[in-house]
Structure formats: structure tokens, C-alpha cells
Amino acid sequence: MKTYQPLPVSFTHGEGPYLFDHDGERYLDALSGIAVCGLGHAHPAVGDAICAQSRRLLHTSNLYQIDQQEQLADELCRVAAMDRVFFANSGAEANEAALKLARLYGHGKGIDTPQVIVTEGSFHGRTLATLTATGNRRIQAGFEPLVPGFLRAPYDDLDAIRTIAANSTSVVAVLVEPVTGEGGVRVPAPGYLGELRTLCDQYGWLLMLDEIQTGMGRTGQWFAHQDSGIQPDVMTLAKGLGNGVPIGACLARGAAADIFQPGNHGSTFGGNPLSASAALAVLHTLEQEQLVARAAQLGERMRTQFEQRLATLDGVTSIRGKGLMLGIELDRPCGELVTQALQRKLLINVTAATVVRLLPPLILTDEQADHICSTVCELIERFLEASS
Ligand SMILES: *Cc1c(COP(=O)(O)O)cnc(C)c1O
DSSP: OOSOOOOSOOEEEEEBTEEEETTOOEEEESSHHHHTOTTOBSOHHHHHHHHHHHHHOSOOOTTSOOHHHHHHHHHHHHHHTOSEEEEESSHHHHHHHHHHHHHHHHHHTTOSSOEEEEETTOOOOSSHHHHHHSSOHHHHTTOOSOOSOEEEEOTTOHHHHHHHHHHOSOEEEEEEOSSOSTTTOOOOOTTHHHHHHHHHHHHTOEEEEEOTTTTTTTTSSSSGGGGGTOOOSEEEEOGGGTTTSOOEEEEEOGGGGGSOOTTSOOOSSTTOHHHHHHHHHHHHHHHHTTHHHHHHHHHHHHHHHHHHHHTTSTTEEEEEEETTEEEEEESSOOTTHHHHHHHTTEEOEEETTTEEEEOOOTTOOHHHHHHHHHHHHHHHHHHHHHTO
8 A cells, every 4th residue: 555655766685784776786774774774784693593493483372482582581671671571563562562551550550541641743653552642643644533541741841741740640651762763863851761750750650661763772772761870661662673573572670560461462473483583683693793882982973973064054953863863953844865865875864854864774884884974964065055
């Protein structure tokens, strides 16, 4: 169905940060399939893991114990300091699990109409509940009636959340992205997550972080909240977790980890031997190749170059990001930059109409990172000249 308007290019294979089209033309991928292929394309560790697993056992269902899923859960809990994991097949499904968990938590406390606080400009997925949670009218329009049980506050606005707290007794959780993805790479003020944690503790709400785009090393830490010194009660993952093999995860800690009981939730495919093996290979590779620290370093390097070359330009309103999640906001819609970059054999993205977004793989060399920076700077300089 016509749910996308794809660019006029398709790729036959990839290698590291490169993709190749039918004519053998090589493209440098600064988007990684929207923050999915953090290890780049055709990474041998992932390929070997899924080949070996596919020859042994693809699927058994969650009616039986699954060793690979248990090992993946243990290792995710180790790097995230969480206690339990529910496995799904996508980000939206991981968030659905979080939202169901929050409602069950509320009912357990005697709250009959539990409400979850979500923010403007957020993106949480395309299922009915997650598009309702999403703070973007264009994603919701035409799909009414939306799902009840959400209250909305502006992003990075603690006073708005305090106002909701003072006026509602049925809030059970807050769901936020530590850095917004589709909403334009917005990084909240340094104390935001810490203060949300305090408010959640004060009111008995669950702090639920959507790290579907920010997680798995993308922001230069395993998870983007880790520099704020707080722990969420619930965290969702997907995109970078399987490097292209579909898998989502909803992690929980403390009391939140024991809310779901047998029969409360489920998934036929979630955490099957194949996807769990792929995610284990991703996790091990990120550790062995020290790619999380490398993402922080590369992010610094790229951001410095953007600041040096673009910050003083009229038309560039902000350069921001965390690790390898970078956004350059212009003062005008700039969607055409995507096609112009494609002509230069570079894959980039524009989100929220005016924000050039880069989500390159974590395995870039310095030279590849510099090439992305110089090409993007040149494209933006020319675009601003031509459209002023
Ligand atoms: C992509 C994304 C989702 C949805 O993930 P799907 O796998 O497309 O369902 C949810 N939240 C955030 C922050 C995302 O970036």
C-alpha cells in the first residue's frame, strides 16, 4: 500500500557504512536505516549469528523456554541495570507493552481510569495506542477515535507536568524520549530527567523512557538517560537492538518488573531464537569493539565541525544532538536536501520539516565522519544561498 513515498533508489547490498545500488554506485549511509544498523551493513558478527542460528532453530514459541532469549534478557539487564524484559518485534509493540504495564499498575492501585503523561513533539509508533501517545496531529489525523488515557505536556517543561500532578489523581506513568527522534532531535535541559524521576517518586508514577531510537549506544552511552544519574522504571528498545533483524524490548525494574503475570501479555514471535541471537551478537559487538565510547567520540568530532562551519550562518537556527544523533535546524523547510544529498551519494534525513537529521553507523572511520560533515555543510550552505 502507498504508506511511503520512497526515493527512486534501491540497494542490492551493503558493507559497513556503505550501500550499493543496481549500477554499482556506492552511497555513504548517514541514516543507518533510521538508527537501526548501528554496526553498519552486513556486519560479519550479525551475519554469522543469524546464519548459524537459522540452521539450528528459528522458532519454538514462548510456550517453551528459549535459551537465547534468556541470555539476551540477562545481558540487557546487566548493561541497563534493569530486572526483567518482555520481548516484542518492533518499537511500537515495545511501547504497547509499556502502556499496558502502566495501566495494570494503575488498576493494581485502585485507579480505574489510569492516565499516562506524554509530550508534544514525541513519536512512539503507529499502532492505535502509540499513535495516540505520539505528539503529532498529522500522525493521528483520520484515525479517531483515539485511545483514551493520555494527558499531554510540552516537551522539556517540568512546570506543565507539575500542573498536571496538582490537578489529576489518576496519573500512573510518564512516557518520554530522552532525546526526541522524529520530533527533531530535541535535547532537554540537563536536569529534566532527574526532575521527572523526583516527580514520579513523589506521586508514585512509573518513569517510562522510550529509548527505541536513542538506545544501544546511539547517543554515546548504552542508553541516553545514563548521564542523568537516574534509573527509569520502564525502558523500551527496538531500532538498534537487532541491527536490522526485527526485535523490540520492554525492560522494567523493581516493582514494575513484577507487574505482568502469566496471561497478561504475549507475542508469538517476540524474542524468538533468531532475533535474540541477532541482538546478542549486536550487544557483544558493541562491547568488544567499544563502539559506545566511539559513538561519543565521533559525535563530538562531527558536532564540532558543524558548529565551526554552520553556527554563524544566517538560516541555521540550532545545531544539537547527543553522540551520533545529530540535528541541524534551519529556519525554513528543507526536505529537498535529502534528494540533493542522494545525488552526492550520501543518505541523510530531514525530520519535523526543518531539521537535517543524521544517525550514522557507530563503525565510521574518522575520514568517513569528516566526509559526511563536509558534504552536509556544503549542501546546507548552497541550499541557504539558493533559497534566500
Ligand atoms: C521508531 C520509533 C518508534 C516506533 O518503532 P517501530 O519499530 O517503527 O514501531 C517508537 N519510538 C521511537 C522514539 C522511535 O524512534
